Amino acid sequence: MREIIIIGSGPAGFTAAIYAARAGLSPLLLASSVQAGGELMNTTEVENFPGFPDGIQGPELMMKLQEQAEKFGTEVILDDVTSVDFTGEVKKVETGYSGTFEARSVIFATGSAYRKLGLPDEERLSGRGVSWCATCDGFFFKTKTIAVVGGGDSAMEEATFLTRFADKVYVVHRKDTLRASKIMQERAFANEKIEFVWNSEVVGISGENAVEGLTLKSTTDGSTSELPVQGLFVAIGNDPRVHLVHGQLDLTVDGTIAVAGRSSKTNLEGVFAAGDVVDPQYRQAVTAAASGTVAALDAEHFLAALDQVEDGETARVIADVVDELVAAD
Structure with a gap:
């Protein structure tokens, strides 16, 4: 079972992967088999992402983010998520070709899609x-x-x-x-x-x-x-990609995933959301990246707290066994 699965391969997903990987969580990032890289794959010159004074092509920026995430230990799989079950302690993510993956935590960063004219x-x-x-x-x-x-x-x-x-x-x-x-x-x-x-x-x-x-x-x-x-x-609107979590994660009136305050915490413990899927207003690559950072840190803290609880329970079990053995003698 994985420590963390990240669903989505835009700036939010890859930034979350970078932070999670550097924290030693060995994240699995599931990117679409068709739309890997998010909306920036359809963008030519990107001049407002910090660190690139001469601008950078959208696909090149996403490639660099992926390289950085993989450098620190992120596993990237190009496959489509077909269904999820976040309701239990073990989070289950089913894909089209690679089978079902399980993790103790999930970051949902599927972004949003601009509505198009269809011409x-x-x-x-x-x-x-x-x-x-x-x-x-x-x-x-x-x-x-x-x-x-x-x-x-x-x-x-x-x-x-x-x-x-x-x-x-x-x-x-x-x-x-x-x-x-x-x-x-x-x-x-x-x-x-x-x-x-x-x-x-x-x-x-x-x-x-x-x-x-x-x-x-x-x-x-x-x-x-x-x-x-x-x-x-x-400019006829955009639709957050939330179809996978209907009935599981709470949504806002804007149709985005509801999170607690400035955090990435959803209504389900161990499930975090980041990027355009939680942001109905700004929808910029840099704000999505920042949101991915928040989600990775939230997930890291959640897993650390979970480990402390599990260690405490193990210690109590051992103590109970010792007490029983002493009493038997």
Whole structure:
């Protein structure tokens, strides 16, 4: 039986693995067979992760994190987790091809997935004008004309942030009113760089090697039009990857895993959560990494306390046996 299993291979999972491995816990990290490395595997230049003043490619950053985790003794298996049972003292994790693993503790760091438009060219032009993170990629759109899709707080925040770089930001929304809070709407309406395109949805993205324009469809009369832009930011929300723990771990109103205060402790003893799966707000690689640190330290302290209890119980058993032997004599 393992001391600790880490589910997830993004910045949170690998950072947790680094700390757990350095603590001598020999962690097993289960990474997806298809999406190992998390969302950063789909990111080109990463310029806001500390320690890389010249920037670093997303896949390269994840490779370095994995190398560092393995250097200290982390075992990484590229397999998909199909089910988990965290309810007992022994945590069980079943995978698609490698069988079932057991551990005394688990760190759940499966991250979240950006909601996508589902268009054929969305994936093809990812990293070449299509993005889901203004904080990550906004810098690359200096003096450009871009569009943001969405009508909630995140879309207004993205659009407002992008005006620091872009000359023009269109906000495309399928209705004629926004879901965003009043203050976020007011900020967007007051920004002279932002123009709203109401009652419209994006049905096509054009461009051979980079985004060159969008095809919009009216939600009122079905007519189509073209919108020339050099970038598209999709801000229609994200979904934490929590399907494996439904019915076991408590969730927040945002759908993320509920943890106690600033810790990583879930409602089940010995189960910890980290990264975007607990964070509905920031969702940055560096905050996920910090969250992974917290989870590893929490797990280390939990296992140390568990060992003390078990040692105490063993000592009591031995003492009882000795007492019985003495009494028998």
